[in-house]
Amino acid sequence: MTTIVIVGAGPAGVRAAECLVAAGCRPIILDENDRSGGQIYRRQPPGFVRSAQTLYGTEAAKAEALHRSFDTLAGKVDYRPGTIAWGLHAGVIHTVKAGRVDRIAFDRLILATGATDRIMPVAGWTRPGVFSMGGAQIALKFQGCVPGRRPALVGTGPLLYLLANQYLKAGVTPAGVFDTTPFRRQLRLVGGLAWDPRTLLIGLRYRLELVRWGVPVRCGIDPLAIEGDPAVTGFVYAKSGKRHVIACDGVALGHGLRSETQLAELAGVSFAFDRRTRQWLPQRDEEGRTPLGTVYLAGDGAGIGGADVAEIEGKLAAWALLHDLNAAVDDGERTRALRQLRRAARFRAALDAGFPWPHDIAARLDDGVVVCRCETLTAGELRRVAAEGAPDLGRAKALSRIGMGRCQGRYCGSACAEILSAALGCDIADVGRLRPQAPTKPLHVDDVEASL
Amino acid sequence: MSVYDTIIIGGGIMGCSTALHLARAAPRMKIALLERGLCGAQASGVNFGNVRSNGRPVSQMPLSLRSREIWSRITELLGVDCEYERTGALKIAFRDEDLAVLEGHVRDARDGFGLAVEMLGSAGLRQLFPWIASGAVGARHSLDDGVANPRLVAAAFGAATRRHGVDVRENFAVASVSHSGAAFSVVGEGGAALVARSLVNCAGAWGNLVASSFGEAVPMQALGPQMGVTEPLPFFILPSTSTVNSPIYFRQVRRGNIVFGGGPRAEVRPDLVRHYSLPENTARHAALLRSVAPALKSARVIRAWSGIEGYLPDSLPILGPSATTPGLVHGFGFCGSGFQLGPGVGAVLAELVLGGATTTPIAAFDIRRFAPAAAQETRA
Amino acid sequence: MPLSFRVDGREVLALEGDTVLTAVLLAGIRLRESEFGDGPRSGFCLMRACQDCWMWTDHNDRIQACATFVNQGMVLSTRNPELT
Numbered sequence: 001m002t003t004i005v006i007v008g009a010g011p012a013g014v015r016a017a018e019c020l021v022a023a024g025c026r027p028i029i030l031d032e033n034d035r036s037g038g039q040i041y042r043r044q045p046p047g048f049v050r051s052a053q054t055l056y057g058t059e060a061a062k063a064e065a066l067h068r069s070f071d072t073l074a075g076k077v078d079y080r081p082g083t084i085a086w087g088l089h090a091g092v093i094h095t096v097k098a099g100r101v102d103r104i105a106f107d108r109l110i111l112a113t114g115a116t117d118r119i120m121p122v123a124g125w126t127r128p129g130v131f132s133m134g135g136a137q138i139a140l141k142f143q144g145c146v147p148g149r150r151p152a153l154v155g156t157g158p159l160l161y162l163l164a165n166q167y168l169k170a171g172v173t174p175a176g177v178f179d180t181t182p183f184r185r186q187l188r189l190v191g192g193l194a195w196d197p198r199t200l201l202i203g204l205r206y207r208l209e210l211v212r213w214g215v216p217v218r219c220g221i222d223p224l225a226i227e228g229d230p231a232v233t234g235f236v237y238a239k240s241g242k243r244h245v246i247a248c249d250g251v252a253l254g255h256g257l258r259s260e261t262q263l264a265e266l267a268g269v270s271f272a273f274d275r276r277t278r279q280w281l282p283q284r285d286e287e288g289r290t291p292l293g294t295v296y297l298a299g300d301g302a303g304i305g306g307a308d309v310a311e312i313e314g315k316l317a318a319w320a321l322l323h324d325l326n327a328a329v330d331d332g333e334r335t336r337a338l339r340q341l342r343r344a345a346r347f348r349a350a351l352d353a354g355f356p357w358p359h360d361i362a363a364r365l366d367d368g369v370v371v372c373r374c375e376t377l378t379a380g381e382l383r384r385v386a387a388e389g390a391p392d393l394g395r396a397k398a399l400s401r402i403g404m405g406r407c408q409g410r411y412c413g414s415a416c417a418e419i420l421s422a423a424l425g426c427d428i429a430d431v432g433r434l435r436p437q438a439p440t441k442p443l444h445v446d447d448v449e450a451s452l
Numbered sequence: 453m454s455v456y457d458t459i460i461i462g463g464g465i466m467g468c469s470t471a472l473h474l475a476r477a478a479p480r481m482k483i484a485l486l487e488r489g490l491c492g493a494q495a496s497g498v499n500f501g502n503v504r505s506n507g508r509p510v511s512q513m514p515l516s517l518r519s520r521e522i523w524s525r526i527t528e529l530l531g532v533d534c535e536y537e538r539t540g541a542l543k544i545a546f547r548d549e550d551l552a553v554l555e556g557h558v559r560d561a562r563d564g565f566g567l568a569v570e571m572l573g574s575a576g577l578r579q580l581f582p583w584i585a586s587g588a589v590g591a592r593h594s595l596d597d598g599v600a601n602p603r604l605v606a607a608a609f610g611a612a613t614r615r616h617g618v619d620v621r622e623n624f625a626v627a628s629v630s631h632s633g634a635a636f637s638v639v640g641e642g643g644a645a646l647v648a649r650s651l652v653n654c655a656g657a658w659g660n661l662v663a664s665s666f667g668e669a670v671p672m673q674a675l676g677p678q679m680g681v682t683e684p685l686p687f688f689i690l691p692s693t694s695t696v697n698s699p700i701y702f703r704q705v706r707r708g709n710i711v712f713g714g715g716p717r718a719e720v721r722p723d724l725v726r727h728y729s730l731p732e733n734t735a736r737h738a739a740l741l742r743s744v745a746p747a748l749k750s751a752r753v754i755r756a757w758s759g760i761e762g763y764l765p766d767s768l769p770i771l772g773p774s775a776t777t778p779g780l781v782h783g784f785g786f787c788g789s790g791f792q793l794g795p796g797v798g799a800v801l802a803e804l805v806l807g808g809a810t811t812t813p814i815a816a817f818d819i820r821r822f823a824p825a826a827a828q829e830t831r832a
Numbered sequence: 833m834p835l836s837f838r839v840d841g842r843e844v845l846a847l848e849g850d851t852v853l854t855a856v857l858l859a860g861i862r863l864r865e866s867e868f869g870d871g872p873r874s875g876f877c878l879m880r881a882c883q884d885c886w887m888w889t890d891h892n893d894r895i896q897a898c899a900t901f902v903n904q905g906m907v908l909s910t911r912n913p914e915l916t
Binding site for chain 3 (some may be wrong): 032034039044045046047048084116117126127128129130131132134135136138139142143145230260370373374375376405406407410411441442444446
Binding site (some may be wrong): 089103394404445 | 490493497603604607610611681682683728729730731732734735738739741742748749750751752753754755756757
């Protein structure tokens, strides 16, 4: 019996599971959440009865379809919710669930680990009341909550406009949308998305809705500070050389997404630097195969593509896996999926061009800005070790503790790379990356003890 | 071709300390230090951080004491605070039969070498260190052992070496070494060639690459000792702590994290410069941590790491002149206990390079102890 | 269904299905203090990644506030109850 493990039960993981079950397999699915859907289609707790339309807006049909698909797999998969995969070595994945550690020797592994927000820090971002953009969305979808009565949305990316509209629907008027991308740069989206009028129209409608409700939308801003005492009281930014202060009592902060690649790295997948998104990404072929032969990648965890792409990649990875096990795969479906994937790649390229990661801000951050929130380390500290002799992130980590904290650099890694390369005046690829180490998520001493 | 008086291979603490001592003793000397990656990136920078003399074999004590004197002025030597602190060290016994071993250590160290070390009974232990699990029957408590932060120490040695005018070449992988009769020649993978009258082999777990070039390979095995660290907790554990019979050692840094290490050692790939931390080791260490310090039950482990270290069959290093090639000296294979010795090893190797002799007894570390019996006789 | 629990000795009201993070923040309480003296923290990512919402239980145990539902009568602390 071939043991197949899928890590993640978001769009990629669910679709992969579905294809494997259709071929007669019974995959083990490790889901950190208590219910399937991933972060994007996060399901509300049992007993909550808000409609899909309320929760997922324009994407309601997709969310419902994914949830339905997963529910029909009940009994046909070994679903393990609330399970963290914290280690991976030599074909064995190490998990912890409800206070017990466990290990699973796998023959084949599909990593559908998703993404977290990519953050460019700003003075005051550790204050109570500041949440990541994705976190703010989860608060809304999962708990019906908004950070404050007048939250400011700061960062860049389509999520800013989506979330602002979700807030309006929930009866909350945001203090404003503050986008680091200049408006003229965003206009590239119009050209890039010309072939996808639905998405373009949705984006346009979001903007108009904000105008209609009088929500300020400021593009091309430089975030300066989130003020508070200590909870958030205001957001300070610069635009066209002028300083502005806006009163707000919460902030959603995010500059796009970054892939959760820790398990791929521990598995031994090789990485390459992706110039367009300025991230290190695991290497795979179009169908998700890695050179390791036993490990497949799908969805945002292998490179940000969004939920639709994740569903396609989930299927492709499962089919690739089945094909490699000499199982029959419908070539027509596979070809169709590949075609969809190539079309979607154009969409992603347009989004990346229209809402770029604002890497240039890193060089301008004040020395006092906290970059690593786990260890409370500042941009100045990172620049100090750069001057002392840290030619890459590994040595900067050793000298400064940057990225050594509980989150293992998930939230500071992108910014640290930019700050260091700016300080050294070297290419961003030359500073390398913070290497993940097991446990990729904190492991309770107690959980281990209980299981021995 | 660049000409030097001495070439040192390896930019760990051993190599850097050698360079530093040479540069201070002979300021006109032209010294090159070659390091495959960044100085201190391997075992020197990723070890546990014990600065401990107690519990070592008697043969290592003179070297350790020499090193201890250098540690006492390490901040001055390196010009940067490396979190060196005399925290004291505990080795705890949970079985009565283990007490005799500890008492032997205490006698050796206190009576033989004048170290401040004492035995604590279970009551004394409980009074001084109430966080230790019940069941401890006693401990060796050494007052002047301590700890330092290897990440900082190893990098600081590299920086200090460079400041002293040594030609430190990082990212320089050695392709070949040879001796022409008059001089040593070292060629890098990039093609650069260096020559010198003397050569120092401080290549750590890779020390055999040099030693075998001169016909004196030793039976060294490269393995990965594994460490880990918890999230920061309120500070409550001062001494660096280990036990006699379980493979766990730990200490708390002033920021609050518990740093720990233990067995078993993992497989490594020195050829690829790769090491792996094994999740099952982390789980085992976490459980052992709690068994010694129950208050750590609620702590969370946030990282684990390993490194590449060279181990010899008798757990003693190779330190001293080459048996085959005049002008070559070795200092490698420290078997997981080189961090404390490093500064002293550099002082000894510098003496050997400059005058061919050292005031510190190092006979036990002679490379000839692994040579075939016939070869040993010939030399004798 | 309304529930109640305690944080640092203070009674906090919540609804069934509320996460600890939601309930604690709605009550105007912070989740934890930074170990390094730069003030209170109240979570950030809400998806178990940032590790900035860990609280203590009365059993000297830990919970991740964003991923733990409120239980009737649970007793929580924003600080380590034993090691301080």
